[in-house]
Amino acid sequence: MAAHRKDRSAWTRSVRGPGTRAWASLALAGAATATAAVSGAGGALAAPRPDARQVRAEVDRLQRDAEAAGELHHAAKERSRKAERRLTALQDRSARTAARVNAARDTLGSHATTQYRNGQAATPAQLALASDPEDFLRHAATRERAGLRQSRTLRQLRGRLRESTQLRREGAERADEVRAAEREARRHKETARGKLAKAERLLKQLTPEERAPGERTEGDRGGEDGRADRGARPSPGAPAPATPVPAASGRAAQAIAFARDAIGKPYVWGATGPGSYDCSGLTQAAWRAAGVSLPRTTYTQVDAGRRVSRAELAPGDLVFFYQGLSHVGLYIGNGQMIHAPRPGSTVTVAPVDSMPFAAATRPA
Incomplete structure (x- = not known):
């Protein structure tokens, strides 16, 4: 019996030895790691959904940035088109000048050939030896007049050559201008597309209900400076408000009628109808x-007429928003405008106070 107890004690001591303590430590560490892994996985699975208000605020910011980049893209494209027109005009002038240079060279060549065939200019010896001095003098006068014409042609040729050189220099500058404007347009286009793509990825994190345009966020309040509340925006394609709108007349009425017919058409970046x-x-x-005829961009449309204050707005005026003048709408009266708001929306009626007012222009 004692031997049995002794064997059992020895076994117990062996289990409680240093090796066992090490094994136990490893086992506990493994268990802790497993628990942390499970906890981490559970945490990942249980991660909270993104805050819809914050996501919509960021989407609004990205879309405004994309719109601003879009206007810069349009401005760069317009500069490129103007530079191309100037380049074409210079190329036409250069071609006409080159033709005149060639004509002058041909004329000088003809004069040189005639002189070669008829000998040099008159000399006193030729005059003395001539059988008919009067006839000789008549021919000498003709040759002198031809020499004067040749001199004038030479002066013209020199002028045309200088003009041709200047035109080539200006043409090279216009070509550089075209390339620079095209590079700038591509850069702004890539910026706009990148921001729109990022906004679309953010929107995909929300449910359709969370993306509903009727649910606005703090990011919608006043845009860049937080001064105006955009919470009262009508839904896309909404009809004009029931409150009476001051009657427009003349061209302003025609512009408003066109804009009303466009209500419900989609906003597409860079689209002009x-x-x-x-x-x-x-x-x-x-x-x-x-x-x-209005220019293409908000930055140029704002100068395409007479500036008016917020209190002077009349139907047909252009209303501009944000400090960078990156958005524009068509005022229809009674505090309302028709505008193309942003990607994913349609042309609609909205309050002028739904965005931070920056300027207004009455087209001429």
């Missing part, structure tokens, strides 16, 4: 229908 529009594309098309 007829099936879709961006903000400045809509106002440009509306006033074009009234016979008034």
Whole structure:
């Protein structure tokens, strides 16, 4: 019996020895690691959904940035088109000048050939030896007049050559201008597309209900400076408000009628109609229908007429928003405007106070 107890004690001591303590420590560490892994996995699975208000605020910011980049893209494209027109005009002038240079060279060549065939200019010896001095003098006068014409042609040739050199220099500068404007346009286009793509990825994190345009966020309040509340925006494609709108007249009425017909058409970045529009594309098309040509971008449309204050607004005026003048709408009266708001929306009626007012212009 004692031997049995002794064997059992020895076994117990062996189990409680240093090796066992090490094994136990490893076992506990493994268990802790497993628990942490399970906890981490559970935490990942249980991660809270993104805050819809914050996501929509960020989406709004990205879309405003994309719209601003879009206007810069349009401005760069317009500079490129103007530079291309100037380049074409210079190339035409250069071609005409080159033709005149070639004509002058041909004339000088003919003079040189004639002189070679007829000998050099008159000399006193030729005059003395001539059988008919009067006839010789007549021919000498003709040769002198031809020499004067040759001299004038030479002066013209020199002038044309200088003009041709200047035109080539200006043409090279215009070509550089075209390339620079095209590079700038591509850069702004890539910026806009990148921001729109990021906004779309953020929106995919929300449910359709969370993405509903009627649910606005703090990010919608006043845009960049937080001064205006955009919470009262009508839903896309909503009809004009029931409250009476001051009657427009003349060209302003035509522009408003065009914009009303566009209500419900989708916003598409860079679009100028007829099936879709961006903000400045809509106002440009509306006033074009009234016979008034507006520039393409918000930055240039703001100077395409007489500036008016917020209190002076009349139907047909262009209303601009944000400090960078990156958005524009068409005022229809009674505090309302028609505009193309943003990607994913349609042309709609909205309060002018739904965005931070920056300026207004009455097209001429």
